[in-house]
Amino acid sequence: MGITQVLFWFLSIMAILSAILVVISKNPVHSVLWLIVVFVAISGHYILLNAQFLAIVNLIVYAGAIMVLFLFVFMLMNLNAETEPQKNRWLKIAGVIAGGSLLLVLVAALKKADLKTQVAQMNNGDIGLIHNLGMSLFHDYVIPFEISSVLFLSAMVGVVVIGKKD
Amino acid sequence: MPINYYIFLSVTLFCIGVAGVLTRRNAIIIFMCVELMLNAVNLLLVAFSKMQFHALGASRPQAGIDAQIFVFFIMVVAAAEVSVGLAVIVMMYRNTHSIDVNFLNRLKH
Known part of the structure; x- marks a missing residue:
């Protein structure tokens, strides 16, 4: 397992864990900060795929501009964990089950797809x-x-x- | 890296975004989950562009470049969408002093 594979798994786990934390954290400001971590991980994926222009644009536009806009709005409205509206428990469980079912259906449909021979080229190629x-x-x-x-x-x-x- | 891993990573991120939209009531968090879904799609487009370049790049040196241009335009549209959406949410907060989306169900009356 080379350095590229190690970085791929590290960035994937970082992206998925931070995405889950975006959804489950009570304080909205923490959600914004975790979303910035997701965007940094996705930029790392772009660099691994040698799409350097998109990596920099993703960092500047998403993690820089858009997330600062979200953060400004949260701080302007003075929102925190106490004022956070909560759905009741059954609706939350239903939402998680619906999302999980979508994941299950997509994975089951794509698992048998004949893509084993297709490879995304990494660290090489100059189209990016x-x-x-x-x-x-x-x-x-x-x-x-x-x-x-x-x-x-x-x-x-x-x-x-x-x-x-x- | 086989393309399978990228497909499953993007599908996972997209479904986390869907679950976030369904489980939260804060309008801005719902908006952030939509951004998460857009980024999952962007990642998949870039992976597919590199896949096509790997398959066809020997004969066509520009193979797969269209996908990266599309990602660039998705980012452009997302930036415009975020600015308008946040203005709408700020307006809603100014009128109702809440960003709870359930509060808006009186629009149906």
Whole structure:
């Protein structure tokens, strides 16, 4: 078992444990911090797959910008474990059973799939580097790129209109 | 690494997100679980892109690059969605002084 395999298992276990802790922690601020750990683990997976541009964008946009936004909103509203609304126990058990059933169905459907010979290439290949992604983005995908700028503008206007005190 | 492991890791993260949406009542935590599901899908797309590059990369050096562009656009849309969604939740908190989603069931009247 090489260093790549060790890192893969370490990052996978870290991602799954932190994702479970996001769901079960009582204090919402702890949930945000555990979600940041999940995103760091997923960025580690991107680096293992040699998708370095996406790893950095994931860290900056998700763990940096979006999670700080969540944290600001939590602290602005002064939420903590005491004000946290709780579902009753039977609804929680039903939710966990529903999620577990979905997991069971998907795993059972994919277990027999003939994917043993397909390998995700690690530590190699240069399609994830910023040069190749940039060439593809600005040659083949330049119209979606421009449309996404309109999307951002409309989102910005929408946020200001919604958040305005009337 | 065989692609199986990545598929099962992403499915597990996605189902944890689904269970979180179903079990929590805090609107912002539900929103965070949706983000978790989006990230599980992103991870699977990147793994599939590297799988396709491994299978076809010898003949087509650009094989699999589309998936990574898609992940980039998913991140763009997620950023816009988070900003609008958090504005809606802040507005709801300002009107009701609560972020409990059960409080909103009076919308049906």
